[in-house]
Amino acid sequence: MSKLKIAIQKSGRLYEESLQLLKDCGIFVNNGKDQLKVSVDNFPMEIMYLRNSDIPQYLEDGVVDVAILGENLLIEKGKNIKTIQKLGFSKCRVSLAVPKEVETDELSYFQGKKIATSYPNTLKNFLEKEGITSDIHVISGSVEIAPNIGLADGICDIVSSGSTLFKNGLRETVTLLKSEAVLAKTPQLSVEKEAILEKFVFRIKAVLKAKNSKYILMNVPNEKIQKVSEVLPVLKSPTVIPLAEEGWSSIHSVIDEERFWEVIDELKDNGAQDILIIPIDKMVI
Ligand SMILES: Nc1ncnc2c1ncn2[C@@H]1O[C@H](COP(=O)(O)OP(=O)(O)OP(=O)(O)O)[C@@H](O)[C@H]1O
Ligand SMILES: O=P(O)(O)OC[C@H]1O[C@H](OP(=O)(O)OP(=O)(O)O)[C@H](O)[C@@H]1O
Ligand SMILES: [Mg+2]
The missing domain is CATH 3.30.70.120 (Alpha-Beta Plaits)
Structure with missing residues (x-):
């Protein structure tokens, strides 16, 4: 019998709530994340613990059937992957921020400036649309430190409470997009797996509706x-x-x-x- 392969973040912002959602859907995962692949007894599903940033590629290649990941990442990777359901957690935005001493909130501040980011495609597309030319400097983490060490004039990164920006003497100026955790699926699914997915989504909807x-x-x-x-x-x-x-x-x-x-x-x-x-x-x- 077919099993729906679902990718879940191995550790990080999405991990706890992804597992909680499965639990609320009555899907009980057998054991912890020490194993990368875990079976489920009471639903035709197999869990794979992966890094959030690798998931879009796995979805595209059909290595996994569905996944819970940050919507912003699907946008960044520009994959042709369908979002099935917004899940209402890990809400954040991708924003531009500047050192707090900078007096303007205008996007034009970034013209000809250096911007550090982990989301170069999202930023590039946005700046192109707005007619701004900047020097995009890609770094994989701790982006908020970049202006303080003279690496950039501003940053483009994920903001939620804003406390990381505040601690680093930065101020959010322009929001590029809003994001939350989503359930997404691979472009090709067998009829059997589509049927399992339908059951899973039915349960998710019942859980989300009840929460709201x-x-x-x-x-x-x-x-x-x-x-x-x-x-x-x-x-x-x-x-x-x-x-x-x-x-x-x-x-x-x-x-x-x-x-x-x-x-x-x-x-x-x-x-x-x-x-x-x-x-x-x-x-x-
Ligand atoms: N501070 C935050 N508040 C709310 N949601 C966030 C926050 N930071 C990130 N997110 C969301 O959670 C997702 C996962 O973020 P997290 O930092 O755990 O993983 P990641 O940096 O993409 O790394 P990895 O690839 O190692 O799993 C992001 O893509 C984003 O959608
Ligand atoms: O506005 P805030 O509530 O402060 O959240 C924003 C921060 O959260 C994320 O980092 P995370 O803590 O996930 O660390 P990471 O960079 O190692 O992924 C993001 O990259 C920001 O740095
Ligand atoms: Mg992070």
């Missing part, structure tokens, strides 16, 4: 049920259960994580009381 939603329940006087129901962004219609106390009901529904504070105020204003918000484990709709 909350179960909400509240007590409402019967005469306010209509009003409160109108405020709730419901899946179909809210569940309404009579309470033991005459004239009151309990309303249950599901709301988006992002919207719940906003909705709670409206619910209270419309007569809802004793509002509970509960996490959801999986959600299939």
